[in-house]
Amino acid sequence: MRFPVETLTLLMLTGAMEAQAPDTLWTETFGGSLEEHCYDCVLTSDGGFAMVGFTSSAGAGEDDVWLVRTDSSGNMLWQQTYGGTSDDRGYSLAQTSDGGFILGGWTFSFGAGMADIWLIKTDGNGNLEWDREFGTTSGFERCYPVIQTSDGSYVIAGETDNNGTTYSDIWLLKTDGDGDILWDSTFGGARDDFGLDVIEMDSGDYAVAGWTCYVNGTCDLKLFTTDQNGVLVDESLIGGAGTDQCRALTQLPDGDLMVVGETNSTASGLFDAWLVRADQECNLVWENTYGSDGQDDFGNDICILSDGNVAVCGLTKPSGGINEDLWLFLTDTAGSQQWHTTFGGSGSETGEAIVETDDGGVAVAGCTGSFGAGSTDFWLLRTEGFQSVGQQQASSGCLQVLSAAPNPFTCSCRVTVGCAEAVDAEVFSIDGRLVRELQSAPVAPGTWEIRWDGTALGGDPVPPGVYILRMVTDGGAASVKLYRMLM
Numbered sequence: 001m002r003f004p005v006e007t008l009t010l011l012m013l014t015g016a017m018e019a020q021a022p023d024t025l026w027t028e029t030f031g032g033s034l035e036e037h038c039y040d041c042v043l044t045s046d047g048g049f050a051m052v053g054f055t056s057s058a059g060a061g062e063d064d065v066w067l068v069r070t071d072s073s074g075n076m077l078w079q080q081t082y083g084g085t086s087d088d089r090g091y092s093l094a095q096t097s098d099g100g101f102i103l104g105g106w107t108f109s110f111g112a113g114m115a116d117i118w119l120i121k122t123d124g125n126g127n128l129e130w131d132r133e134f135g136t137t138s139g140f141e142r143c144y145p146v147i148q149t150s151d152g153s154y155v156i157a158g159e160t161d162n163n164g165t166t167y168s169d170i171w172l173l174k175t176d177g178d179g180d181i182l183w184d185s186t187f188g189g190a191r192d193d194f195g196l197d198v199i200e201m202d203s204g205d206y207a208v209a210g211w212t213c214y215v216n217g218t219c220d221l222k223l224f225t226t227d228q229n230g231v232l233v234d235e236s237l238i239g240g241a242g243t244d245q246c247r248a249l250t251q252l253p254d255g256d257l258m259v260v261g262e263t264n265s266t267a268s269g270l271f272d273a274w275l276v277r278a279d280q281e282c283n284l285v286w287e288n289t290y291g292s293d294g295q296d297d298f299g300n301d302i303c304i305l306s307d308g309n310v311a312v313c314g315l316t317k318p319s320g321g322i323n324e325d326l327w328l329f330l331t332d333t334a335g336s337q338q339w340h341t342t343f344g345g346s347g348s349e350t351g352e353a354i355v356e357t358d359d360g361g362v363a364v365a366g367c368t369g370s371f372g373a374g375s376t377d378f379w380l381l382r383t384e385g386f387q388s389v390g391q392q393q394a395s396s397g398c399l400q401v402l403s404a405a406p407n408p409f410t411c412s413c414r415v416t417v418g419c420a421e422a423v424d425a426e427v428f429s430i431d432g433r434l435v436r437e438l439q440s441a442p443v444a445p446g447t448w449e450i451r452w453d454g455t456a457l458g459g460d461p462v463p464p465g466v467y468i469l470r471m472v473t474d475g476g477a478a479s480v481k482l483y484r485m486l487m
Contacts, residue, residue, distance in 0.1 A: 021328075021341035022361055022383040023481070025468060026432020028074035029368055031377030032057025036066060038378040040092045041353040041365030045099065047072040049355075051365050051378055052090040052103055059083050065090035065105055065118070066378075067126050072357075074380050074432075080126035084109025088118065092145045097152060099124040104146030104156055111135050117143040117158055117171075119179050132179035136162040141171065145197045150204065152177045157195035157208055160186065170195035170210055170222075172230055185230035191215060193222060197249040201280065204228055209249035209259045212237060219243045221259060223282045236282035240265025244274065248301045252333065253308070255280050260299035260312055263289060270319050273299035273312065273327075275335055288335040294319055297327060303354045303362060305386070308333050313351030313364045316342060326351040326366055326379070330386065343381060345370025359477045360385035382432075384468060384479050399423065399476035402447070404469075408483035412453040415480060418446055421473055425450045427482070428468045435462060438469075454484050 030036065030051075038053040048071045055066040064083030067090065070076050082088065086108035093103045100123045107118040116135030123129055135141040139162030146156050153176050160171040169188030172195065175181050187193060187208075195210040206226045211219040220239030223246075226232055238244065242265035249259050256279055263274040272291035278284055290312075291297035299314040310331045317324040325344030328351060331337050343349060347369030354364050361383040368379035400418040407413055417423055423440040435456050440448040452469065456462050467482045 021339045022386050025382045025384055026074055027381045029372035029377040029379055030068050031372050031374045033374050035375050036377050037367050038365050039352050042095055043355040044095055047358055052093040054089040061085040062087045064088050078126055082120055094148050096148050102146055102154055104143040106142040112137045113139050115140050117141045130179055149200050155198055157198040159194050168192045183230050196246050199249055199251055201251055207257055209246040211245045219245055221246050223278055234282045238284055250302050250304055260302040262298045271296040273297045273314055290337055300352050301354045303356055305356050311354055311362050313354040315350040324348040324350055399473050399478045401478050401480050404480050408485045410485050413482050415450045415469055417448050419473055423448050423471045423473055425471045430466050
C-alpha cells in the first residue's frame with residue numbers, strides 16, 4: 001500500500017549543508033496482519049526491485065523467507081514464501097546472471113542442526129530451482145551476505161559455532177553454480193566473530209567485513225581479504241575503546257574499500273553512524289562519524305553513486321528511546337556530509353538496504369511499524385534524483401531540462417527539454433500519486449515543450465503544493481519540481 005508523505009514525519013535535520021535533501025517520489029508497504037521484516041533489496045535488470053526478509057503472516061510455519069518483486073513504481077508483481085514448520089529467514093539476495101535470484105539466510109526447519117545456513121536459488125518468477133543447507137548437527141550457523149561471483153559461483157559469509165567453543169567464528173564458503181561446496185574457511189579469535197558482508201574485488205579476490213568481540217564486551221571492526229581459494233591475505237582490526245561494528249562493505253572506483261556501521265567509541269558514549277575507508281591491504285585511510293546530539297545513530301547499508309558520492313541508510317532514535325526513524329544521508333568520497341534526512345511516523349522505521357535508481361536517486365528498503373497492515377511491514381521508499389540545479393533535477397542520457405517557467409505558477413507552466421525524440425511525461429504528487437499524463441510538442445529541432453495547466457486526470461484543478469514532473473525517453477530520464485500557487 002502506498003502512503004502519502006504528508007502523513008509521515010518527514011524531517012530534514014538541521015546542519016550547515018548547502019545541498020538539499022531529495023523529496024520522495026513514492027513509498028510502498030508490503031505485509032499481512034502479523035510481522036514482516038525486510039533485510040535486503042536489489043535493483044533488478046528491468047529497473048524494478050526485489051526484496052527479501054521474513055514473514056509471519058503467510059507461509060508454512062513460524063517465520064518464512066519472503067521474496068517480494070515489484071516494478072519500478074513499487075507495485076508488487078509477485079511474492080513467494082519458502083520455509084517449513086519452524087523459523088526460516090532470508091537475509092540477503094542477488095539477481096543472478098540467468099535472471100533468477102539467489103537468496104541467503106538460515107533455517108530451523110531443515111538441515112542438520114539447530115540452525116543451518118540456507119541457500120535458495122529461484123527462477124525469475126521466484127519459483128524454487130534448488131536449495132542447499134550448510135551446517136553441523138550440534139552447531140548454530142547463519143548466513144548474512146551471498147553474492148554471485150564473476151565465474152558464476154556463489155560466495156557466502158556468515159557464522160558458525162562448530163569450533164569446540166561456545167563462541168562464533170566467521171564462516172566463508174564458496175559453492176559452484178549448483179550450490180555444491182567448493183571450499184570453506186573459518187576466521188576467528190578467542191571470542192565471537194561475525195562476518196556481515198563480502199564482496200568480490202576487482203582483482204577477483206574477496207573482501208570481508210564484520211566484527212570481533214573481546215572479553216570486556218566491546219567489539220572492533222574486522223576487515224580482511226582472501227585469495228580466490230579463501231586463504232587469508234590481509235587483515236585489520238579497527239576501532240576505539242567502545243563497540244565498533246560493521247554492517248556493509250563496498251569497493252570504491254579507485255580500489256579502496258569502504259565500510260559502514262556504528263561506533264560508540266565517542267566522547268558521548270552514544271552510537272554514531274561510522275564510515276571507514278581502507279586501502280586494498282586493509283590499512284585505514286580515514287574514518288568519520290555521523291549523528292546528532294542525544295541520538296543513537298546507525299548506518300546499515302552503503303551505496304556508491306554514479307557521481308562518486310556515497311549514500312547511506314540506517315536509523316536514528318533518541319538515546320534510551322524506543323521508536324526509530326529511517327535515516328538517509330549523503331557524503332562525498334572524502335566523507336564530508338552533504339545532507340541528511342529522516343522518514344518515519346509514530347512507530348519505528350528502519351532503513352536496511354539502499355540502491356541507486358536510474359534517475360540518480362535511491363530506493364531504500366526496510367521496515368515500518370507506523371504504516372501498513374501489521375505490526376511491522378516491508379517498506380520501500382524511492383527518492384527523486386539527488387543532483388539539483390535550482391529547482392531542476394539531474395537529467396540523464398540524451399534528455400536535458402532547459403527551462404521551467406513560470407515556476408512557481410498559478411495557471412500553467414511550460415517545461416522545455418532538449419532531446420532528439422518525443423518525451424513521455426507524468427506529473428506526480430509529492431506522495432507519489434499519479435496526477436496527470438502529458439504529451440510533449442516540438443518547438444524546434446531537438447527541443448520539446450511540455451505544458452501543464454495545473455489540472456488532474458479528470459480536469460479538476462489540483463491544490464497548491466509541490467509536484468514532480470517525470471520525463472522519460474528510451475535514452476534517458478529527468479525530473480523537475482513544479483510549484484503550484486493559489487490564484
